[in-house]
Amino acid sequence: MVINARTRIAAILKHHPAALEAIISISPKFEKLRNPLLRKLIAGRATVAMASKIGGCPVGDFFAKLRPLGFDIDLATPAGPEEKQDVPGFLKTVKPDQVVLLDVRPVLALGQDPLNIILEKVRHLQSGQVLKIQNTFEPTPLMLLLQKQGFASYAEQIDDNLVETFFYRTSAEEWHPAPTAEGQMNWDNILRQFKGKLKTIDVRHLEMPLPMLTILEELDQLPVETALFVYHKRIPVFLLPELAQRQFDYRIKEISDGEVHLIIFSNDVGRQ
Numbered sequence: 709m710v711i712n713a714r715t716r717i718a719a720i721l722k723h724h725p726a727a728l729e730a731i732i733s734i735s736p737k738f739e740k741l742r743n744p745l746l747r748k749l750i751a752g753r754a755t756v757a758m759a760s761k762i763g764g765c766p767v768g769d770f771f772a773k774l775r776p777l778g779f780d781i782d783l784a785t786p787a788g789p790e791e792k793q794d795v796p797g798f799l800k801t802v803k804p805d806q807v808v809l810l811d812v813r814p815v816l817a818l819g820q821d822p823l824n825i826i827l828e829k830v831r832h833l834q835s836g837q838v839l840k841i842q843n844t845f846e847p848t849p850l851m852l853l854l855q856k857q858g859f860a861s862y863a864e865q866i867d868d869n870l871v872e873t874f875f876y877r878t879s880a881e882e883w884h885p886a887p888t889a890e891g892q893m894n895w896d897n898i899l900r901q902f903k904g905k906l907k908t909i910d911v912r913h914l915e916m917p918l919p920m921l922t923i924l925e926e927l928d929q930l931p932v933e934t935a936l937f938v939y940h941k942r943i944p945v946f947l948l949p950e951l952a953q954r955q956f957d958y959r960i961k962e963i964s965d966g967e968v969h970l971i972i973f974s975n976d977v978g979r980q
Contacts, residue, residue: 906971
């Protein structure tokens with residue numbers, strides 16, 4: 709396999725099982741890749757260039773570790789231009805009392821992943837508030853994830869051990885579909901279409917971000933003619949754009965406060 713700075717980490721891990729330990733050995737910041745669910749989410753988005761920024765190491769460190777495993781290195785393909793990002797307008801006008809500070813460095817120091825804490829903070833942001841995350845690296849996968857949810861972001865390197873990343877919702881309001889008679893009929897039609905071809909999982913007992921990661925793990929193994937039926941506690945707003953990117957459609961049925969059902973299926977099957 710030929711790799712370059714733009715190759716996604718997930719493709720490298722899929723090609724050679726020993727690549728996981730090779731990458732983890734580059735930086736302690738890559739220890740989170742040992743978690744298979746987090747690996748699905750992070751490695752699928754991050755390129756070698758992105759991962760080098762996260763790990764605070766040069767791209768060449770990846771090539772040096774992966775070349776002995778049989779990977780061919782393409783040095784001619786650049787990582788892409790490093791554009792100097794101007795300070796966005798929302799940071800020029802925001803007031804101190806509108807900034808919600810979250811320092812995740814203590815969580816990282818314990819070897820834990822702060823994603824669930826971050827997403828919970830995001831969920832409770834009020835209109836006009838800015839989330840300021842203090843971290844040891846630029847959280848590129850998180851920035852991509854929240855961008856799909858209508859957030860603008862800006863990262864600034866303060867020193868070798870501190871990066872401050874700001875998130876501000878630019879969309880008018882969080883998407884939250886309301887159940888309708890038409891939606892109910894469509895739900896019933898889809899349920900009949902996949903009768904006898906449903907895989908059922910219950911993620912109501914899981915803490916964030918495990919519901920989303922568990923669903924994505926199941927979808928990776930789901931036969932194309934089968935739909936995934938999910939018992940959930942809430943509408944998973946962070947999951948929905950990820951489903952669209954992976955060419956999945958879905959239907960949502962709100963049963964009660966604290967219980968939501970989803971049917972997730974391939975776009976191609978749903979159009980039949």
